[in-house]
Amino acid sequence: MPMNKCRKSFPTHIVVFLAPAVIIYTLFMVYPLVDSLRLSLYAPAAAGGEAFVGFQNYEKLLTHELWAPRLQGALKNNFIFFLFHMFLQNPIGLLLATLLSSQIVRGKAIFRTLIFTPTILSFVLVGFIWRLILSPLWGISGDFLAIFGIENQPWLGLENTALPTLSLISVWQFIGIPMMLFLAALIAIPDELLEAARVDGATAWGLFWKIKFPLILPTVGIVSVLTFVGNFNAFDLVYAAQSELGQPNYSTDLLGTFFYRTFFGVQLQPGNPTMGATIAGVMFVIILTGVLIYMFGWQRRLLKLEIEL
Amino acid sequence: MKKMAALLIVLSLVLSLSVVIAQDKVTLTIESWRNDDLVIWEDVIIPAFNAQYPDIEVLFSPVGDPAQYNAQLAARLEAGTAGDLITCRPFDLSLQQFNDGYLASLNDLPGMENFGDVAKSAWVTDDGSDVFCVPMASVIHGFFYNADIFAELGLEEPATEAEFLALLQAVKDDGNYEPLAMGTNDQWEAATMGYQNIGPNYWHGEEGRLGLIDGTVKYNEDGFLQAFEALARWTPYMPTGYQALTYPDSQNLFTLGLAAVYPTGSWEIGVFNSQADFAMGIFPPPLPEGAMDCYISDHTDIAMGLNAASPNQEAARTFLEWMTSQEFAELYTNQLPGFFTLSNHEIAVEDPIAAEFLSWRGECNSTIRSAYQILSRGEPNNELDLWRLSAAVLNGDKTPQEAADEVQAGLDAWYVPGG
Numbered sequence: 001m002p003m004n005k006c007r008k009s010f011p012t013h014i015v016v017f018l019a020p021a022v023i024i025y026t027l028f029m030v031y032p033l034v035d036s037l038r039l040s041l042y043a044p045a046a047a048g049g050e051a052f053v054g055f056q057n058y059e060k061l062l063t064h065e066l067w068a069p070r071l072q073g074a075l076k077n078n079f080i081f082f083l084f085h086m087f088l089q090n091p092i093g094l095l096l097a098t099l100l101s102s103q104i105v106r107g108k109a110i111f112r113t114l115i116f117t118p119t120i121l122s123f124v125l126v127g128f129i130w131r132l133i134l135s136p137l138w139g140i141s142g143d144f145l146a147i148f149g150i151e152n153q154p155w156l157g158l159e160n161t162a163l164p165t166l167s168l169i170s171v172w173q174f175i176g177i178p179m180m181l182f183l184a185a186l187i188a189i190p191d192e193l194l195e196a197a198r199v200d201g202a203t204a205w206g207l208f209w210k211i212k213f214p215l216i217l218p219t220v221g222i223v224s225v226l227t228f229v230g231n232f233n234a235f236d237l238v239y240a241a242q243s244e245l246g247q248p249n250y251s252t253d254l255l256g257t258f259f260y261r262t263f264f265g266v267q268l269q270p271g272n273p274t275m276g277a278t279i280a281g282v283m284f285v286i287i288l289t290g291v292l293i294y295m296f297g298w299q300r301r302l303l304k305l306e307i308e309l
Numbered sequence: 310m311k312k313m314a315a316l317l318i319v320l321s322l323v324l325s326l327s328v329v330i331a332q333d334k335v336t337l338t339i340e341s342w343r344n345d346d347l348v349i350w351e352d353v354i355i356p357a358f359n360a361q362y363p364d365i366e367v368l369f370s371p372v373g374d375p376a377q378y379n380a381q382l383a384a385r386l387e388a389g390t391a392g393d394l395i396t397c398r399p400f401d402l403s404l405q406q407f408n409d410g411y412l413a414s415l416n417d418l419p420g421m422e423n424f425g426d427v428a429k430s431a432w433v434t435d436d437g438s439d440v441f442c443v444p445m446a447s448v449i450h451g452f453f454y455n456a457d458i459f460a461e462l463g464l465e466e467p468a469t470e471a472e473f474l475a476l477l478q479a480v481k482d483d484g485n486y487e488p489l490a491m492g493t494n495d496q497w498e499a500a501t502m503g504y505q506n507i508g509p510n511y512w513h514g515e516e517g518r519l520g521l522i523d524g525t526v527k528y529n530e531d532g533f534l535q536a537f538e539a540l541a542r543w544t545p546y547m548p549t550g551y552q553a554l555t556y557p558d559s560q561n562l563f564t565l566g567l568a569a570v571y572p573t574g575s576w577e578i579g580v581f582n583s584q585a586d587f588a589m590g591i592f593p594p595p596l597p598e599g600a601m602d603c604y605i606s607d608h609t610d611i612a613m614g615l616n617a618a619s620p621n622q623e624a625a626r627t628f629l630e631w632m633t634s635q636e637f638a639e640l641y642t643n644q645l646p647g648f649f650t651l652s653n654h655e656i657a658v659e660d661p662i663a664a665e666f667l668s669w670r671g672e673c674n675s676t677i678r679s680a681y682q683i684l685s686r687g688e689p690n691n692e693l694d695l696w697r698l699s700a701a702v703l704n705g706d707k708t709p710q711e712a713a714d715e716v717q718a719g720l721d722a723w724y725v726p727g728g
Contacts, residue, residue, distance in 0.1 A: 066689055066722050136550020137558050157494050157552025159706055243376065245693070247496050248552065249701050264380040267497070268398075268681065269690035270405055271383055 033284070039277035050274065057278040067275075071282070073250050074258040077163055081254060082231040084167035085174070090223055092171075093178030098208065100179070101186040112183070116176035127240030130169045131156065156241065159251040166252050170237050174230075178223045185219040186212060218302055225294040232287050235260060255283050335624040336366040338392030340385070342378035343611070344371040345580060349644045357640055358631055365624045368392075376497075386411045386616070393619035394628065397442035397612040399431035400681045406614075407434070407441040413617040414439045418626060420633025428651035431609040431677075442612035443632050446641060446648035449666045450506040450606040453563065453571040453581065456588035458486055464569075466592040470539060473595040477546040480569045488546035490568035491703075492554025499699035500692075502572045503543065505678045507594045508536035509604035514676035522683055524726025529713035533679075535597070537709035541702050552704050560584075574606075575647035575666040582646070582660070591662055593669050607675035609651065687723035694719045 040058070045051035061067045096115060100108050118126065134141050134155050142152035155165040189212060197211050235256025238246060244261045246253025261269075263276025339350070350369035358367060370392060372378045379402060385391035386406065395412060397403040406412045415421060416439060421429075424444050432442035459465070462483055467473040477488040493499045512518070512532030520526030527533065548554065548562060563571040564584040571577075581589060593605055613632055615625050631637060638650040639657075646660035649667055658664040680692040698712035707715070 066719070131555075134553065135558065136553055137548075137562065152550070154494075154550035154553030157492075157550065157554070157704075159704075243495070245496060245697070247494065247697070247700070248704060249697055249706060265383065266690075266693060267376070267379060267696075268400075268402060268685035268692040269688070270402070270686075271380070272688065275688075 097182035123236035185216040341396040442614040444651035487548035487568040490562040493700040496696040514604035578647035603673035
């Protein structure tokens with residue numbers, strides 16, 4: 001047939017180029033993920049070993065009077081943790097990036113480095129340092145707050161202040177990341193555009209909202225989705241500062257600590273890998289939902305916008 | 310060519326020699342949560358063992374954070390990378406490890422006859438047919454006090470709860486010291502040093518503990534509830550910001566001479582002897598109003614087991630056998646004052662505070678922590694509930710009745726007495 005002559009030979013090179021990524025990703029990401037989801041459908045059997053139980057673990061986690069409150073508590077705390085980052089860390093990061101990209105600020109490299117430094121510190125160190133700073137016994141927070149007439153509290157020890165305090169510590173640590181991403185996007189804006197706007201009489205305020213912000217919208221989306229994924233996987237800081245028990249009285253318990261505690265066990269509580277895998281499954285669904293909303297609700301609209309432009 | 314051959318021969322000789330040396334020396338690794346004891350193991354206990362068995366090297370390898378021991382050990386056992394000798398937590402955790410085949414049975418270990426049934430009770434199967442750890446020590450709960458502060462304020466060791474609270478009030482009124490050195494941040498401190506420390510006097514030791522197991526006694530009634538109520542009465546005397554104070558914070562509060570009384574247990578003696586430069590005294594948990602008999606928490610705390618997958622079974626058994634000896638019992642009890650041997654050997658306790666702790670065994674009835682045997686097998690975990698809710702009671706976030714009801718509800722969720 002004439003068509004046969006036109007058909008190209010099998011594109012071997014594409015397979016070869018894709019292979020390393022596909023193999024490594026499958027081996028170290030896809031397979032463990034699928035296996036973890038499989039594990040969540042099993043439960044320890046009375047006769048030893050594990051037996052298939054279908055979605056019973058999920059049912060137990062979502063409806064059982066002892067499991068459900070823990071899941072809801074962790075979920076609620078996780079949302080609060082996320083809101084702190086979304087509406088405090090990211091706007092402040094954007095503000096810092098705008099200041100650092102403007103012409104008026106001097107010593108930009110120093111500020112940029114200082115603000116980014118906590119990001120590369122270990123969680124253990126950050127947790128430890130902040131515990132010391134906030135310690136009612138040895139900490140400097142008491143003297144510092146006294147300047148503003150605020151009475152010191154055991155911030156990490158009270159049920160209603162522990163989570164906000166922890167969120168703010170995390171914001172302090174990670175503000176450098178959105179700042180850097182926004183900064184990179186702002187610097188990439190062509191000067192001609194800004195100059196043209198200035199010639200047309202745009203104020204700095206107008207310049208930002210009418211020119212800069214629309215142009216960095218894709219970065220806003222990326223930062224938001226990174227914050228979402230990072231926060232719903234968060235574990236390290238709570239673990240370092242408040243232990244896997246999310247103390248006091250579960251008030252700082254996130255999905256990550258709930259999972260860790262269940263999977264590995266604590267003190268006299270033995271680990272329960274199947275229920276742990278179930279919690280991991282719920283986390284997977286939540287994060288997947290968030291990412292899908294981003295992909296279809298946000299990124300597509302942006303793409304359409306770009307095509308129209 | 311000849312030179313080359315000679316070199317090869319020499320090389321292969323050196324290599325084979327080193328292989329022989331490596332085979333001769335066996336290295337045993339001990340898994341432990343007691344990082345405080347590292348120096349004593351390295352400088353005293355292991356050299357004493359090597360004096361008799363020079364061919365067995367022993368490496369004491371504790372985890373950095375004692376609270377992480379169980380999780381880390383479980384992961385290492387599962388991965389097959391755990392050490393040869395495993396320090397055993399009491400009751401269910403070790404029992405589970407034995408049932409899972411990670412710990413070897415030690416029924417035929419020579420020297421096990423040096424331990425009575427009570428000593429072994431924390432490390433035997435439910436039917437008593439297998440013993441799987443060599444009992445090392447128990448710890449006794451009580452209260453340390455700063456004798457200098459007591460002398461300065463003219464205070465005396467309290468015998469009853471009323472006297473105890475009056476004493477705390479006197480320290481508070483004076484205003485120079487914190488009455489109690491205690492924090493609730495770590496949660497376990499509230500349960501272990503608070504609830505389980507004073508509790509046995511209210512629930513009558515073994516009577517209450519065994520009652521919980523056979524279902525005749527509840528956490529939200531009588532003794533167990535009264536213990537929560539007694540704990541709640543400590544709240545006014547807790548140090549500033551106690552909700553965020555950790556266990557090391559309370560230790561430092563006491564050893565720096567900033568607090569009068571420290572509710573804790575005998576395991577602190579070693580650390581305090583080296584860190585506190587004031588005279589210390591101890592008193593047993595104060596008695597409730599009208600009570601005649603005293604009860605103490607004399608908790609079987611620590612033992613040593615054999616990793617069933619260890620390649621050095623013989624050497625490890627040699628070490629465990631040595632651990633049943635009079636020599637080890639003496640070394641351990643006196644080098645680690647506050648850890649009392651569980652063996653039947655006659656030991657002279659040198660440290661005066663340790664000796665006083667031990668003397669309570671003769672005056673009071675011993676019991677162990679209520680949640681350790683059987684009751685922590687299910688979910689939610691009884692011990693963890695006690696941690697969380699004891700802290701919540703001291704923080705004022707829960708009333709004693711609410712806390713007690715929640716503990717009992719957690720237990721009722723899975724535990725069927727006698728089932």
